[in-house]
Amino acid sequence: VDMYGKCGSVNxxxxxxxxxxxxxxxxxxxxxxxxxxxxFVDEAKELFDSIPDRxxxxxxxxxxxxxxxxxxxxxxxxxxxMCREGFGMNEYSFGSVxxxxxxxxxxxxxxxxxxxxxxxxxxxxxxxxxALVDMYAKCGEVECARRVFDEMRIRNIVTWNSLITCYEQNxxxxxxxxxxxxxxxxxxxLDEVTLASVVSACATLSGIREGREIHxxxxxxxxxxxxxxxxxALVDMYSKCGDIKVARFVFENMPLRNxxxxxxxxxGYAKAASVEDAGSLFGRxxxxxxxxxxxxxxxYTQNGENEKALSLFRLLxxxxxxxxxxxxxNLLNACANLADLNLGMQAHTDVMKHGxxxxxxxxxxxxxxxxxxxxxxxxxxVQDAFWVFRNxxxxxxxxxxxxxxGYAQNGYGIEALEMxxxxxxxxxxxx
RNA sequence: GCCAUGCACCUUCGAG
Numbered sequence: 001v002d003m004y005g006k007c008g009s010v011n012x013x014x015x016x017x018x019x020x021x022x023x024x025x026x027x028x029x030x031x032x033x034x035x036x037x038x039x040f041v042d043e044a045k046e047l048f049d050s051i052p053d054r055x056x057x058x059x060x061x062x063x064x065x066x067x068x069x070x071x072x073x074x075x076x077x078x079x080x081x082m083c084r085e086g087f088g089m090n091e092y093s094f095g096s097v098x099x100x101x102x103x104x105x106x107x108x109x110x111x112x113x114x115x116x117x118x119x120x121x122x123x124x125x126x127x128x129x130x131a132l133v134d135m136y137a138k139c140g141e142v143e144c145a146r147r148v149f150d151e152m153r154i155r156n157i158v159t160w161n162s163l164i165t166c167y168e169q170n171x172x173x174x175x176x177x178x179x180x181x182x183x184x185x186x187x188x189x190l191d192e193v194t195l196a197s198v199v200s201a202c203a204t205l206s207g208i209r210e211g212r213e214i215h216x217x218x219x220x221x222x223x224x225x226x227x228x229x230x231x232x233a234l235v236d237m238y239s240k241c242g243d244i245k246v247a248r249f250v251f252e253n254m255p256l257r258n259x260x261x262x263x264x265x266x267x268g269y270a271k272a273a274s275v276e277d278a279g280s281l282f283g284r285x286x287x288x289x290x291x292x293x294x295x296x297x298x299x300y301t302q303n304g305e306n307e308k309a310l311s312l313f314r315l316l317x318x319x320x321x322x323x324x325x326x327x328x329x330n331l332l333n334a335c336a337n338l339a340d341l342n343l344g345m346q347a348h349t350d351v352m353k354h355g356x357x358x359x360x361x362x363x364x365x366x367x368x369x370x371x372x373x374x375x376x377x378x379x380x381x382v383q384d385a386f387w388v389f390r391n392x393x394x395x396x397x398x399x400x401x402x403x404x405x406g407y408a409q410n411g412y413g414i415e416a417l418e419m420x421x422x423x424x425x426x427x428x429x430x431x
Numbered sequence: 432g433c434c435a436u437g438c439a440c441c442u443u444c445g446a447g
């Protein structure tokens with residue numbers, strides 16, 4: 001059963017299971033794991049409910065399965081139920097649920113689980129520590145991630161990688177490079193995960209010197225040279241650093257490419273003002289996802305081809321690609337650049353039709369809301385801009401800046417100053 | 432029989 005499950009022959013696993021005259025908890029857990037691993041979540045749930053004597057491992061398989069399939073809230077809920085039904089939690093339980101918290105980007109729940117972990121009898125080893133570092137990192141709690149890291153007695157490569165990624169994703173990216181140096185100084189080995197994160201940090205810093213150094217390490221090592229993610233990171237790094245020729249060289253020598261590789265090149269061409277090349281590569285892409293569409297739209301708006309961006313949006317809707325906050329950001333940007341209020345209002349309708357149905361609130365709401373404010377301001381409609389501002393569920397620094405600047409540039413000096421005062425009163429710090 | 436890490440999409444301003 002386990003063999004078939006691991007090989008992906010879920011049907012065969014199930015057949016053997018069904019024919020077994022006797023089963024024990026190991027049998028059940030094997031099938032359960034197979035179902036979860038290959039995405040048969042409903043079947044797994046059904047089986048789980050039918051297990052006569054569930055044990056800790058059965059619960060762990062559910063939690064981990066949910067987490068790996070991206071059903072993070074189910075994973076946490078399952079963990080809580082497990083807790084309530086009096087099952088003890090071990091490293092497997094905590095590892096899985098922490099990864100679910102990371103996926104939810106919910107530091108509050110994560111910290112609560114952390115509390116449970118500390119009180120539990122679990123060994124606070126390198127697995128738990130690394131899982132905590134990663135969880136805090138994904139939740140944007142850089143200080144907490146760092147604290148856990150510093151308090152660990154024993155670290156391994158995953159621990160270091162998690163901290164590097166933490167700084168790469170939350171900033172400051174320069175700290176990612178510093179941690180990388182520390183890692184080497186302490187004599188740790190690195191791997192392709194380390195290098196991909198570091199290259200990515202170089203990309204955000206436009207640190208082409210450091211990026212080239214890593215690239216030199218990569219070409220000397222067969223395993224690194226064959227790694228898709230690492231190569232993708234290199235293409236992105238050279239693109240962002242403006243070296244489109246080398247980006248293309250890496251691209252063309254890759255043993256394998258995917259949608260991310262091609263999207264990175266599209267962005268690179270757009271950035272290098274070769275928006276023609278961006279468009280033709282986009283047209284030849286084997287597989288497109290919404291990020292690819294967004295990248296080309298951004299490319300068009302960056303190069304003043306706003307009408308093309310708009311028609312790309314229309315095309316995208318026909319192709320049934322599901323828009324994201326970036327899509328609407330680009331759309332509104334195009335309208336703002338054209339300073340065309342009618343188009344802008346139409347775009348606003350598109351946003352509303354989508355019901356602000358983004359994956360996780362409220363950041364995308366703020367993001368799109370800010371883009372709306374900016375669009376209305378650039379189109380000269382201060383009333384509409386202010387209406388959006390007033391009705392936003394949440395506001396951030398950019399929202400305030402957008403209204404203040406918008407008022408100022410439309411000749412409403414008094415109102416701009418008034419908004420500034422209100423900004424101070426609201427507790428938002430000006431930059 | 433169950434656990435942790437990596438890649439792509441310029442929302443505001445100024446300067447150029």
